[in-house]
Amino acid sequence: xxxxxxxxxxxxxxxxxxxxxxxxxxxxxxxxxxxxxxxxxxxxxxxxxxxxxxxxxxxxxxxxxxxxxxxxxxxxxxxxxxxxxxxxxxxxxxxxxxxxxxxxxxxxxxxxxxxxxxxxxxxxxxxxxxxxxxxxxxxxxxxxxxxxxxxxxxxxxxxxxxxxxxxxxxxxxxxx
Numbered sequence: 001x002x003x004x005x006x007x008x009x010x011x012x013x014x015x016x017x018x019x020x021x022x023x024x025x026x027x028x029x030x031x032x033x034x035x036x037x038x039x040x041x042x043x044x045x046x047x048x049x050x051x052x053x054x055x056x057x058x059x060x061x062x063x064x065x066x067x068x069x070x071x072x073x074x075x076x077x078x079x080x081x082x083x084x085x086x087x088x089x090x091x092x093x094x095x096x097x098x099x100x101x102x103x104x105x106x107x108x109x110x111x112x113x114x115x116x117x118x119x120x121x122x123x124x125x126x127x128x129x130x131x132x133x134x135x136x137x138x139x140x141x142x143x144x145x146x147x148x149x150x151x152x153x154x155x156x157x158x159x160x161x162x163x164x165x166x167x168x169x170x171x172x173x174x175x176x
Contacts, residue, residue, distance in 0.1 A: 017041060017042065019049075020041045020048075020049065021042075023052055024041060027052075027053075028056060029060070030063065036066060036071070037056070037059065040055060040071075040075070040077065045072065045077040045078070046077065048123070050076075050126075051123065052075070054075035054076065055074070055075040057074075058070070058071050058075060076122065083128065083132075085124070086121065086124055087132055087136075089120050089121055090117055090129065090132045090133050091136060094113065094133075094137070097112075097113065098140075101137065102140075102141075105141050105148055106137075106144055107148070107152065110134075114126075114130060114133060
């Protein structure tokens with residue numbers, strides 16, 4: 001028997017592949033590149049949604065002349081971002097923000113750090129980056145204190161008092 005399963009056997013537990021296939025089916029507008037993109041997903045060359053999005057962008061911008069080598073480069077096939085690379089990038093971004101981190105502690109918004117690391121290490125696993133940021137922040141700040149768990153008190157800003165509008169003197173010149 002032939003077909004996709006014979007060419008690219010799926011293994012039990014390939015939930016990520018299933019998600020990528022679903023995303024491919026729902027996002028691919030023109031079907032002429034379906035086989036090429038299926039091949040990348042099922043051969044485990046494209047393993048993240050970020051890579052799939054890059055592959056879809058490539059075929060969209062090259063509707064006729066898809067070069068497999070260029071497609072693979074454009075979507076990060078074969079690029080492996082290691083945990084030490086993630087650790088180093090996260091540590092550098094945390095060092096750049098250390099004053100704010102130590103001042104705000106666990107209220108510090110780590111989203112910008114996540115964004116800059118993801119921009120720098122485009123093909124890094126987002127969950128690994130997030131965990132590394134959390135781990136490094138916890139190592140710096142230690143355990144949460146009771147103050148860290150208190151809700152943030154919103155400071156109400158006083159609205160400036162409205163001054164009554166000055167009435168212009170009316171002249172009786174128009175009445176004459």
